[in-house]
Amino acid sequence: MSVDAQELRSALRPHAAGIAVLTAPGPVGVTITSFTSVSARPALVSFALAETSSTWPHVRDSEWFGIQLLGARQQELARLFATPGADRFGPDTRWHPGPHGVPLLDGCLSWLVCARHDVRTVGDHHVVVAAVDEVRQGAPGDSLVHLHGVMRPVAQPDLVRG
Secondary structure: OOOOHHHHHHHHOOOOEEOEEEEEOOOEEEEEOOOEEEEOOOOEEEEEEEOOOOOHHHHHOOOEEEEEEOEOOOHHHHHHHHOOOOOOOOOOOOEEEOHHHOEEEOOOOEEEEEEEEEEEEEOOEEEEEEEEEEEEEOOOOOEEEEEOOEEEEEOOOOOOOO
């Protein structure tokens, strides 16, 4: 027995998910909230894309990917890459080609350049495990998360050191 898709979405709304943009040579890209770390040794991360995603065929055929962790002020960029049919790499999108031809978006908190490690079809999604080949860190800043159905900034906590 399985729960209804809408019921599952409703139950998961109070779970904060970091917002990232997945890119691949083409250039193609899409906003994702399914990004997660899998292993530190070896350095592996994962993400999931729906079978119906227009980006999936490009990702499926690409050996290399970019994962951009978005900052609190990048809500418009997240919306752009989440909009079907949008010109995601149009003149207003600031980006540059990175290693292995992976497009990297400017102004992100962090960038990961990854190679395909494994792909599994699970339900109506494809889960991709990727080996991290290179990491770049941008300027420190607040994060952008998806929570209760909307994008929200999350401030860094003030740490008291004693």
